[in-house]
Amino acid sequence: MHEMDLKKYLKKKGFKVTTQREKIVERFLKRDRHFSVEELYKEMKRTMPGIGFATVYRTLQLLVAAGLATERRFKDNIARFEPSHMNRHHDHMICLNCGRIIEFENHKIEKLQNDVAEKHNFYTVSYKLELYGYCEECKKKRLIGRKNERDGLNTS
Amino acid sequence: MHEMDLKKYLKKKGFKVTTQREKIVERFLKRDRHFSVEELYKEMKRTMPGIGFATVYRTLQLLVAAGLATERRFKDNIARFEPSHMNRHHDHMICLNCGRIIEFENHKIEKLQNDVAEKHNFYTVSYKLELYGYCEECKKKRLIGRKNERDGLNTS
DNA sequence: ATATTATTGATTTTGATTTTCATTTTCAAT
DNA sequence: ATTGAAAATGAAAATCAAAATCAATAATAT
Numbered sequence: 001m002h003e004m005d006l007k008k009y010l011k012k013k014g015f016k017v018t019t020q021r022e023k024i025v026e027r028f029l030k031r032d033r034h035f036s037v038e039e040l041y042k043e044m045k046r047t048m049p050g051i052g053f054a055t056v057y058r059t060l061q062l063l064v065a066a067g068l069a070t071e072r073r074f075k076d077n078i079a080r081f082e083p084s085h086m087n088r089h090h091d092h093m094i095c096l097n098c099g100r101i102i103e104f105e106n107h108k109i110e111k112l113q114n115d116v117a118e119k120h121n122f123y124t125v126s127y128k129l130e131l132y133g134y135c136e137e138c139k140k141k142r143l144i145g146r147k148n149e150r151d152g153l154n155t156s
Numbered sequence: 157m158h159e160m161d162l163k164k165y166l167k168k169k170g171f172k173v174t175t176q177r178e179k180i181v182e183r184f185l186k187r188d189r190h191f192s193v194e195e196l197y198k199e200m201k202r203t204m205p206g207i208g209f210a211t212v213y214r215t216l217q218l219l220v221a222a223g224l225a226t227e228r229r230f231k232d233n234i235a236r237f238e239p240s241h242m243n244r245h246h247d248h249m250i251c252l253n254c255g256r257i258i259e260f261e262n263h264k265i266e267k268l269q270n271d272v273a274e275k276h277n278f279y280t281v282s283y284k285l286e287l288y289g290y291c292e293e294c295k296k297k298r299l300i301g302r303k304n305e306r307d308g309l310n311t312s
Numbered sequence: 313a314t315a316t317t318a319t320t321g322a323t324t325t326t327g328a329t330t331t332t333c334a335t336t337t338t339c340a341a342t
Numbered sequence: 343a344t345t346g347a348a349a350a351t352g353a354a355a356a357t358c359a360a361a362a363t364c365a366a367t368a369a370t371a372t
Contacts, residue, residue: 016338016349037329052352057329073233077360078328093278104272112268113287116260121292122249130284131269136277172318172369193359208321213360234359 009066023048024059025068034072034080034101035060074101074130091129097138165222179204180215181224190228190236190257191216230257230286247285253294 006025010017027043028035041056060081063069069081074094091109093102109129117124162181166173183199184191197212216237219225225237230250247265249258265285273280 014349018338018350020351050352054330054353055351058350073229077229077233093273093276093280095278096281102276102278104276106268106272108268109265112262112264116262117249117287117289120249120258120260121295122251122258122287122289123295124249124287124289125252126289127285127287129286131273131278131280132282132284133273133278133280139277139279170318174319174369176320206321210322210361211320214319 006063006066006068015062020048020051020055021059021062023051024056025063028060028063028069028081029083032083034082036078036080038078040081072128075132091131093131093133093135095135095138096132097134100135100138102135162219162222162224171218176204176207176211177215177218179207180212181219184216184219184225184237185239188239190238192234192236194234196237228284231288247287249287249289249291251291251294252288253290256291256294258291 006021007017009015010021024040024044028040037053037057037060040060041051041053044051044056060069060071063081064071068084070084072080072082072092074080074092075096076099090103090105093104094100095102106129109127113124113127116122162177163173165171166177180196180200184196193209193213193216196216197207197209200207200212216225216227219237220227224240226240228236228238228248230236230248231252232255246259246261249260250256251258262285265283269280269283272278
């Protein structure tokens with residue numbers, strides 16, 4: 001279904017349909033979580049040992065350009081890609097302890113957006129909302145095994 | 157005023173008060189815009205030619221740890237720091253054309269946050285809201301001089 | 313003043329990302 | 343099926359912000 005979209009896109013752009021691209025996209029769309037290039041690369045290696053990192057990397061960019069993937073970066077500043085799936089906008093809660101990323105949908109924010117944007121005569125194309133904190137599990141064991149230890153967690 | 161806070165912080169931590177730190181903080185707090193390390197470094201050079209990049213870099217990190225600065229990254233993925241000033245949380249609209257960053261304050265979002273967080277048993281420490289789009293000026297001249305040209309601007 | 317300890321700043325290293333380039337593959341037109 | 347032009351691949355190297363290293367210097371407590 002979405003793979004059709006990619007082929008259409010490639011055709012339109014005069015790009016070529018290759019085995020690598022097909023396999024990468026197949027695997028990518030199957031999953032409903034975030035992929036770092038690294039992660040996807042490793043997964044691809046299993047079925048396509050010869051595949052190169054750069055190819056995975058470039059295909060992921062291609063997917064973004066084609067609108068099939070969205071790139072996100074959280075605190076660790078590593079690019080992660082997720083399928084634009086049903087294209088529903090969603091936002092993220094990121095656990096500062098275990099790194100878990102919880103997705104949520106938001107229905108009230110659009111209104112809020114419009115208010116502000118209008119006030120500044122700003123035309124909004126996209127937006128991003130991220131909540132940082134502690135997930136249910138980590139709330140309990142708040143004091144052990146921190147990953148992102150700083151000093152005074154900046155709360156602003 | 158805030159410089160007091162830093163000294164207190166340094167004392168508490170057993171760190172030292174140095175000329176560099178004092179000057180950097182002074183300059184940093186004076187300004188009410190975002191600084192990249194690079195930018196602040198260049199500005200410092202003018203009055204303190206001998207200062208090193210690493211010192212500015214480290215001091216900025218110190219300020220974050222002390223709660224006097226907040227680090228942000230927008231699309232270009234370069235760390236920018238801003239004074240936590242009166243510590244009012246604010247969010248950003250980023251113009252995809254000219255790169256301008258417009259700050260705004262938001263009073264309704266906290267409620268929204270709580271709703272979602274509660275539903276997932278998530279304890280929110282901080283949050284970030286960014287709107288990407290076109291500022292008033294750039295809306296008019298939408299088609300010239302784009303900087304962040306991609307293919308299909310990903311809108312999700 | 314001195315000893316202790318942290319800081320500085322030049323430099324190097326890291327690590328994710330991006331580019332390069334020789335080789336291989338795709339695909340449209342024979 | 344074959345060919346040729348254009349694009350893709352993959353290994354390696356380049357990039358570049360960020361982080362770490364370390365000898366020389368400066369700040370603090372005694």
